[in-house]
Amino acid sequence: MKQRICEFKSVPQRTREVPAGHGGAMVLRKEYDLAGVREHRLELSPGQILSHRAWIMNLLWAAMGISILFVLIYGALVVGFRVDFSSGAGRIYRAVYISAFLVSFLALWIALSVPGAVKGLKRSHVEAERGEGNWLLVDLKDWDRFYRIVTAPKKEAQPGRGDGRR
Numbered sequence: 001m002k003q004r005i006c007e008f009k010s011v012p013q014r015t016r017e018v019p020a021g022h023g024g025a026m027v028l029r030k031e032y033d034l035a036g037v038r039e040h041r042l043e044l045s046p047g048q049i050l051s052h053r054a055w056i057m058n059l060l061w062a063a064m065g066i067s068i069l070f071v072l073i074y075g076a077l078v079v080g081f082r083v084d085f086s087s088g089a090g091r092i093y094r095a096v097y098i099s100a101f102l103v104s105f106l107a108l109w110i111a112l113s114v115p116g117a118v119k120g121l122k123r124s125h126v127e128a129e130r131g132e133g134n135w136l137l138v139d140l141k142d143w144d145r146f147y148r149i150v151t152a153p154k155k156e157a158q159p160g161r162g163d164g165r166r
Contacts, residue, residue, distance in 0.1 A: 004049070006042040006118065009143055010126045011136045032136065032150055039140075042125050044118065054116035055109075062109035070101050 012033040020027040074097070077083040085094045119137070126135050138146045 002046070004044045004046075004118070006044060006122060007040070007140045008042075008122060009037050009039050009138050009140065010130060011138060012036045013134050013136045015134075034147075034150065038130065040122075040126060040129070042122060044121055048121060049114060049117045052113075052117035052120055054120050055113045058109060058112040058116055062105055062112055066101065066105045066108055070097075070104070073097075 013030055014033075015028050015030055017026040018029050019025070077093070077097070078085075083093050084090045085097070122137050123135070126137065127133070
């Protein structure tokens, strides 16, 4: 079986309340401890991905999403196009409608569940290695962009220098 290899980094994060100006309002701001970054490598088999609990939760999400869409399609067919699903030709429409519903449902279920299972397995791997905590998981391919954003210099507004105040 082909294994899926996930390479990512975990960054400790915490949320702090900081003042948002002169009015006394507080804003939540995330802070990342870049000194506590660790790199991880995880090999996932299809069995691990298929046995994760994300499939159960995403079964409900996929069923709700596709049901809403296909109820609207059914209404448009019956009211707008006057399709009779019980007549001779309507049986073909019904078969096409049901098969399209099932294929769409399965595609959405898989599209939601595979990334959800991988993310859940990554999180449990990090918690097993590093313990409980609030971890941000960043893939190695996205690490450079994340690092540039976090370490970008903060520009402070200086009064009288283009910020509109005198």
